[in-house]
Amino acid sequence: MAIDFTLSPDVEELRLRVHDFMEQVVKPGEAKLGSEDEIERSDYLKILFEMREQAKAAGLWLPHMPEEWGGMGLGHVEMAMVQAEAAKTYYGPWVMNCQAPDEGNMHTLLHWATDEQKEKYLRKLCEGYHMSCFAMTEPEVAGSDPTLIRTTAVLDGDEWVVNGHKWFISNARRASFAILIARTEDNPDLPQAANTGFIVDIPSEGWNRVREVETMHGGTGHSEIVIEDLRIPAENMLGERGSGHRLGQYRLGPARLAHCMRWIAQAETALDMMVDRSLSRYSHGSYLAEKQGIQWMIADSAMELYQAKLMVLHAAYKIDRKLDFTSEVSMAKHFVANSLNRIIDRSIQVHGALGYSTDTPLAHMYQHARWARFADGADEIHQMRIAQRTIAAYRDHGNPKVATGDLPI
Ligand SMILES: Cc1cc2nc3c(=O)[nH]c(=O)nc-3n(C[C@H](O)[C@H](O)[C@H](O)COP(=O)(O)OP(=O)(O)OC[C@H]3O[C@@H](n4cnc5c(N)ncnc54)[C@H](O)[C@@H]3O)c2cc1C
Structure with a gap:
């Protein structure tokens, strides 16, 4: 019988280490933070980044990334133990640098980015001093159907010129780059092959963050972005043309x-x-x-x-x-x-x-x-x-x- 739900001793030891780290470092840290409105921004960031340094020192850093990227190289079953312990606190996943949307963006870059793109963008996410966002949803069309995306990217020499409108872009106000999905193909064989991914440096001329969308959980960083004649160098295309979906x-x-x-x-x-x-x-x-x-x-x-x-x-x-x-x-x-x-x-x-x-x-x-x-x-x-x-x-x-x-x- 191969079905076995027990954890191997090293995974159980890891689960307990994450549990103890949350109890001894993150919960006391969160108690000091209170809310973002009640504490000076500089103090708030200092406490948060000190917790990150402690996580790095404890070897509880980037659980989802391979070791060559400074991560713990865990599989998804092991990740389930780690995330389920870390998320018993509010900041736990962030402190370990495995929070959305950076975690998904790291997976994306690892799989799709060129070596140069990885060195420039993935590296800084892994180091933990930069954040990123993922920009796909648009107010005018159903986000459930990405074949309807209207933001366009048109090749002009060795640059793409992008115009469009995005919203609910989590983390955009803190991000130093975005993974942007835009329409590049007019009549693709498959409707799913109309879009392409790009990496956009933030700030960039033409990437205009016009407001933070207030939600039922407050104004916690979901931005509306108007994109006007944004120029993206050709080498910042992510993956192939038409592979955005x-x-x-x-x-x-x-x-x-x-x-x-x-x-x-x-x-x-x-x-x-x-x-x-x-x-x-x-x-x-x-x-x-x-x-x-x-x-x-x-x-x-x-x-x-x-x-x-x-x-x-x-x-x-x-x-x-x-x-x-x-x-x-x-x-x-x-x-x-x-x-x-x-x-x-x-x-x-x-x-x-x-x-x-x-x-x-x-x-x-x-x-x-x-x-x-x-x-x-x-x-x-x-x-x-x-x-x-x-x-x-x-x-x-x-x-x-x-x-x-x-x-x-
Ligand atoms: C807190 C938060 C964070 C987000 N972060 C990001 C982000 O970082 N980046 C980003 O790009 N987007 C982000 N989004 C947007 C999110 O991905 C979209 O809300 C989602 O894809 C749904 O798109 P929509 O809101 O346009 O809803 P719509 O597509 O308009 O759908 C509305 C409703 O219509 C119904 N519906 C739609 N299609 C069908 C169908 N075929 N059959 C039956 N019912 C259907 C469903 O009930 C659905 O809930 C975020 C949203 C929230 C709330």
């Missing part, structure tokens, strides 16, 4: 799963809090933990968390084995995003007014969790693809096995 998809596979790993940590925190509160809150002759209505919420959350972990581990296993992981990542992304929302919601319910207040982290977690259901592939897009693959599997094989995890049972 594939580049985006390649980026999104592991990046979506990394989100799931972090969401598991958040869901686990919400369930911990739900149980803890139910054991101390007394009403109508007994503790909440003794009420069947509350037990159902705890049971549903426990079952969902278990399913979420199994799905993420299996999808990570498939990526590590270089097996086709498209279906598994898609199902995991949909399931974990929805479970996260349900579990936090139940935890708020059990906390009553306290859960609605900002005295616990639940309200903040709930605001953040909502975007998980439509960003990086909306629920309905994943369901559409999952259904298409299930129907195709049934047509081709007479059963849906390959579209349902292709498991040996």
